Amino acid sequence: MSVSTEEFFVNGPKDPIVAVLGGDTTLPCSLSPPMNVEKMELRWFRSKFSEAVFIYQNQQEQKEEQMPQYQGRTSLVREFLTQGEASVRINKIRVSDDGMYTCFFKKGDFYEEAPLEVKVAGVGSDPEVRIEGQEEDGVRVVCTASGWFPKPQVQWKDLSGEKFLAFSEAQAQDVAGLFRVEASLVVRDSSVENVTCSILNPILGQEKVKAIFIPEPFFPQVSPWMPAFAVSLTILMLLSLGAGYFLKKEHSTKVQEQKNQEDLQQEKGKDKNDLELAMKEADIRTVLPGAEVEGDGKRNPAPGALLAWSKAQLYAGSVTLDPQSAHRDLAVSQDNMSVTWKDNHENLSDDSCSVWGTKGITSGRCYWEVEVRGGDTSEWAVGVCREAVDRDGWFKESPEKGFWVVGNFSDGFCACNNPDTLLTLRQIPCQVGVFLNYDGGDVSFYNMTDGSHIFSFSQVSFSGILFPYFMIRSGTPSLTICSMIGLCPHKDLS
DSSP states (O other): OOOOSSSOEEEOOSSOEEEETTSOEEEEEEEESOOOOTTSEEEEESSSTTSEEEEEETTEEOOTTBOGGGTTTEEEEOTTGGGTEEEEEEOSOOGGGOEEEEEEEEETTEEEEEEEEEEEEBOOOOOEEEEEEEETTEEEEEEEEEEEBSOOEEEEEETTOOEEOOOEEEEEEOTTSOEEEEEEEEEOOTTOOEEEEEEEOTTTOOEEEEEEEOOGGGSOOOOTHHHHHHHHHHHHHHHHHHHHHHHHHHHHHHHHOGGGHHHHHHHHHHHHHHHHHHHHHTOOOOOOTTEEEOTTSOEEEOHHHHHHHHHHHHTBOOOOBOGGGSOTTEEEOTTSOEEEEOTTOOSOOOOOEEEEBSEEBOSSEEEEEEEEESGGGSEEEEEEEETTOOOSSSOOOOGGGTEEEEEEETTEEEEOOSSOEEOOOSSOOSEEEEEEETTTTEEEEEETTTTEEEEEEOSOOOOSOEEEEEEEEESSOEEEEOOOOOOSOOEEOO
């Protein structure tokens, strides 16, 4: 086959062609100088001539040599063949379409070719952010996302936009070649209330962001023994230095003045007595309510007592049930803290039976905990709702209707969205913590059995009055509000 460089040149695009996953893309080539290519042999192939993507010969498409993964997905753009321009369109872009291509033009015994590059890019799922629990001196937060290509860039930021540089990241590809990433961050500063995880496609420049609120009680609490121990240790060190100084002085005096041995012995005894007295006075004990007594008579704070104490001091709200708002089939206890079915209820209705908290919330932060009994075999939900929601008959909770709730349903444990967000939990929680940050636009739910994060509705623009919300649909559950001290602002509408 004789080759001449004087007949024509094949020109391909200089920049890579960006192809979006699932969409269509075009691989263009042209001749210089322009000439009719209708009767030429045209071929687009991958790394080898035999790896044919598309073949045009004898003025028609040839499928015998075409690679199986491109069959039924390619076509020739014929509009500009007479002007020396030929393009192949590839439909339903896959990850495997990423990489280098060659377009080949042949006329008689003369041929030329040109390379071109395709960069496949796809935006996957929204990031999911969850609190995994305490680690060392901080809280571990994990961000996951899947269905991205190529490998996305992950970044953690605080509320001011400051980046966290120290975090761990792992990625894997599924059978389709799409990336799943998991990034773990340990937040050690309890004043950092919000963190955001951003997932960025480096080719498309498209980004998805998810924020999560970390309540301060979930940070490891410093033991009250530590300050007392530090003070005692400091005093002991000072006394030890003082004793060393006196002993050195005593030794020098003993060498120089042997006749004063008796006086020096008396001084040494006095110093020893002073040291023992100071050590006894420095033995300080700090006791918190809920501390457990050990065998030696000392007290150590129970972890649960420290956590409950922090919540009560910071956020805990005085939440009770409003019997006037209860569905006709629900029974509210005399102390307005528990709700269950009435004794004569036969559970024949398909109604969503609910009751509100007594006090509406219009600003600030509020936290309460709900103990759920029989919840793993029943349908129930807890959270917050707007004052004007429709609660008659059967209804479906969602943020669009003014509900921000999670609960157990026939399909599993869900966050009530449209559609529902199915949550994967180790077990159905028997005690749920609800944290409402009205001004920050966040409702977060926590499994208080193991201290893990369940779900957050974030970046919500609240307006009007919100009420604590409790719903029973089927089964035999009971929902009980745990008694806590009220510190957040309320508007009493009873």
